[in-house]
Amino acid sequence: MKKGFLFLLIVMITIAAVGCGKSKKNVIRFATWDSAEVLEVQRDIAKRFEELNPGVKVQVEAYADGYSQKLAAGFGAKNPPDVMYMWDFPTYSASLESLNQYMEEDQSFKAILADLFPGIINYSTIDNQIYGLPVGYTSHVIYYNKAIFDEAGIPYPTNDWTWDEFREIARKVSDPSVGRYGFAVPTQPDPYDFEQFLWTDGTAYIAPDGSTVDGYLNSEATINRMQFFADMIKEGSALGAQESISRAFRGGNVVIQESGIWPLAAHIEAIGEENLGIVGLPRASKTVPASSVINSSAISMAKDAKNKELAWEFIKFYSSPEAVKMRAKTDLPVLKSVADELGYNEDPFYAPFYQMLETAENNTPAFLLHPQYSRIAEEISNAIEKIFVDTINGETVNVREILNYAVEESKQYFTDK
Known part of the structure; x- marks a missing residue:
């Protein structure tokens, strides 16, 4: 009797253990930095993946604030989420799984890869290794107030406008006596975004090989491009902005704003669709296309993922037309087929972002070219801030001297590249 009971107990424990093992094997953890409406969309995508893969569970982990710290802690403890949202590839690439082999061997992924807009995937690539698939992006454009243009009798700009034409328009619509400026230059710009203004001039922060x-x-x-913006501040055609430029634009204090897609909805609500114009960034000349930096997010796999095959299947589904379409209300579609189906390429509020996206393949941002870019960026940021703040304060500004100093301060980060 006791032997029979003991045998039954062993069988039950074995079944339970097998069941638990199977359960854990079919669970993947997905970390995101989003919240609210965007998070709900991501949860819906996870549920849809579960429906298509019975027995699989996607555990959505919304880290929100402190995302980077929580991610770093997971990597450090060898217990990271299997898949995660990612943008900072220079920092985390050593902890991420290269997706090259999965993409090459999975025939069903070929159609998705061909459907991706060219250029975006470059932002998650280091040393020819792809560490994430794009899930959302924004290029940069120019917003302008049509009502003020109409009032001044100025034709709306077109995608072939130049920086000189841009400056002349800014002068015409500016009236500092009533607190209105054609443009706004942030006194503390993000160096990552600001580099796009150099690309159209054929230069950048750093050499293409990241060496200097x-x-x-x-x-x-x-030097000339930095001086260009400083001169606009000095002459009163641009505001040296230390506060929100988007709020200044919506309040009519700034007529032209450079930005990504983030303020679009608020701008439409504030001044109306009929008064909001969007156009591509200005060019250095009519024959040289403008260039835009891309702010992108991707979905990546941890090198220490517990179930890499399942993690890849989730990443692949997250990149599929079905999932991209589900995210279309919160992310610009990264697939050509979805953008076409939803009419984004023809929509006056979205088409400019896709037109500027066409320039993405032409340049590689500095943050992907050097492992200590964050330190170098501090020197760049200090230099740009000094140029613009000193200009606002009426001080004599030697742009060449300031940039040469930033170069000298940055040299220490190239010794161990």
Whole structure:
């Protein structure tokens, strides 16, 4: 009797253990930095993946504030989420699984790869290794107030406008006596975004091979572009903005704003669809296309993922037309087929973002070219801030000297590249 009971107990424990093992094997953890409406969309995508894969459970982990710290802690403890939202590839690439082999061997992924807008995937690629698939992006454009243009009798700008034409328009619509400026230059711009203004001039912060900033950050072209914006502040055609430029635009204090897609909805609500215009960034000349930086997010796999095959299947589904369409209300579609189906390429409020996206393949942002870019960016940021703040304060500004100093301060980060 006792032997029979003991045998039954062993069988039950074995079944339970097998069941638990199977359960854990079919669970993947998905970390996101989002909340509210965007998080709900991501949960819906996870549920849809579960429906298509009976027995699979996607555990959505919304880290929100402190995302980077929680992610780093997971990597450090060898217990990271299996898949996660990612943008900072230079920092985390050593902890991420390269997706090259999965993409090459999975024939069903070929159609998705061909459907991706060219260029976006470059932002999650380091040393030819792809560490994430794009899930959302924004290029940068120019917003302008049509009502003020109409009042001044100025034709709306077109995608072939130049920086000189841009400046002339800014002068015409400016009236500092009533607190209105054609443009606004942030006194503390994000160096990542600001680099796009150099690309159209044929320069950048750093050499293409990441070896130096000397001859790039302090090149004649960089000096001239920085001086261009400083002169606009000095002449009153641009506001040296230390507060929200988007609020100033909606309040009519700034007529032209450069930004990504983030303020679009608020701008439409504030001034109305009929008064909001969007156009591509200005060019250096009519024959040189403008260039936009891309702010993108991707979905990546941890190198220590517990179930890499299942993690890849989730990443692939997250990149599929079905999932991209589900995210269309919160992210610009990264697939050509979805953008076409939803009419984004023809919509006057979305088409400019896709037109500027076409330039994404032409340039590689500095943060992907050097492992200590964050330190270099601090020197760049300090230099740009000094140029613009000193200009606002009426001080004599030597742009060349300031940029040369930033180059010298940055050299210490190239010794161990």
